[in-house]
Amino acid sequence: MNRAPGLSVRLKLTLSYAGFLILAGALLLAIVWLFLLRGYPASSLVPRFSNFPRILDPSNFGPSIFGPATVVVLAFLLVFGLVGGWFLAGRMLAPLTRITNATRRAATGSLAHRIELEGRHDEFRELADSFDAMLARLEAHVAEQQRFAANAAHELRTPLAVTQTLLDLARKDPSRDPGELVDRLHAVNARAIDLTEALLLLSRADQRSFAREHVDLSLIAEEATETLLPLAEKHGVTIETSADITPTSGSPALLLQMTTNLLHNAIVHNLPEQGTVQVTTAVRPESVMLTVENTGGTLSPQMLSTLTEPFQRGAERIRTDHAGVGLGLAIVKSIIRAHDGTLTLSPRAAGGLRVTVQLPTAR
Numbered sequence: 001m002n003r004a005p006g007l008s009v010r011l012k013l014t015l016s017y018a019g020f021l022i023l024a025g026a027l028l029l030a031i032v033w034l035f036l037l038r039g040y041p042a043s044s045l046v047p048r049f050s051n052f053p054r055i056l057d058p059s060n061f062g063p064s065i066f067g068p069a070t071v072v073v074l075a076f077l078l079v080f081g082l083v084g085g086w087f088l089a090g091r092m093l094a095p096l097t098r099i100t101n102a103t104r105r106a107a108t109g110s111l112a113h114r115i116e117l118e119g120r121h122d123e124f125r126e127l128a129d130s131f132d133a134m135l136a137r138l139e140a141h142v143a144e145q146q147r148f149a150a151n152a153a154h155e156l157r158t159p160l161a162v163t164q165t166l167l168d169l170a171r172k173d174p175s176r177d178p179g180e181l182v183d184r185l186h187a188v189n190a191r192a193i194d195l196t197e198a199l200l201l202l203s204r205a206d207q208r209s210f211a212r213e214h215v216d217l218s219l220i221a222e223e224a225t226e227t228l229l230p231l232a233e234k235h236g237v238t239i240e241t242s243a244d245i246t247p248t249s250g251s252p253a254l255l256l257q258m259t260t261n262l263l264h265n266a267i268v269h270n271l272p273e274q275g276t277v278q279v280t281t282a283v284r285p286e287s288v289m290l291t292v293e294n295t296g297g298t299l300s301p302q303m304l305s306t307l308t309e310p311f312q313r314g315a316e317r318i319r320t321d322h323a324g325v326g327l328g329l330a331i332v333k334s335i336i337r338a339h340d341g342t343l344t345l346s347p348r349a350a351g352g353l354r355v356t357v358q359l360p361t362a363r
Contacts, residue, residue: 008123020084037095093180096124107139116132128236156196160192205334211248212245213250214248218243218246228260228263235270236274236275237277238266243280243281249339255335257335261329263292265328266292266294269295269352274310288360290357293352294357295350299352
């Protein structure tokens with residue numbers, strides 16, 4: 001929330017209690033003057049050094065009045081201070097009570113509510129806004145994990161169901177060619193293994209369970225290009241590279257997986273003939289960048305916004321045998337997030353996709 005500048009809570013408490021003390025002191029002086037000094041001439045109220053012993057003598061003030069009046073004044077100031085301090089502290093700490101109540105609700109699993117503390121900016125409002133932002137991120141993360149679990153269960157159930165169907169058909173028809181059955185079971189099992197490995201890789205990236213090393217992203221891009229060059233040649237896709245030395249830090253294996261996934265998607269999601277892929281690395285003052293562009297069809301904003309979701313696949317591919325498991329860009333997103341980077345997807349004007357990865361520069 002955008003808030004206008006305001007006083008800090010510390011300054012507010014300081015001013016509040018200082019003002020309260022000044023008020024109490026003024027009230028005390030007024031009571032002393034009213035009950036003890038009102039009958040004295042003004043000249044006698046000016047203190048002199050020679051008069052201090054006489055002024056400090058309690059007998060000069062009338063003990064019959066001074067004792068009871070002092071007790072009443074002190075009792076009144078005590079009650080007034082307790083009530084006023086309690087009221088002021090309650091007013092100043094009321095936002096903290098709302099934050100505490102919201103925390104208790106979040107602890108029970110309710111993530112949909114927000115504090116939405118009104119007023120100008122101060123420490124309490126900053127804490128409330130930060131808590132609201134944390135709740136929003138937690139709610140989005142939980143929803144994402146729930147969707148991921150449901151999609152993963154569905155994807156894992158598919159090869160198991162296909163395997164069960166093939167085995168049932170083989171049992172009912174013993175005369176079927178066993179070689180065909182073995183080939184189909186092998187393909188289904190390979191797909192299940194690929195999906196499981198992708199899920200494990202995604203989990204590893206999310207948990208950041210890797211050691212950081214100095215990495216040149218241009219060398220990673222060169223290795224990924226050499227690995228996938230036969231696939232590109234097979235489908236008539238030309239890969240163009242332009243690499244600057246781009247030092248960063250992270251896991252070489254995960255960064256290689258990230259680049260390989262991006263390049264593989266760029267080859268698979270391309271024109272049927274004479275497609276191109278451009279791989280570029282560049283260095284900036286505080287970051288390094290990897291850009292992968294590919295030709296292809298026009299992408300709608302709705303499709304673009306869902307490409308990084310788990311198990312989301314493009315509408316068209318060159319070959320169905322490279323359909324993948326639908327976790328390519330989801331893994332890329334998790335790897336980039338684990339390396340404190342950013343991922344940007346944008347459509348090309350002539351058709352196709354531009355993917356930009358920005359990572360911190362190694363220091």
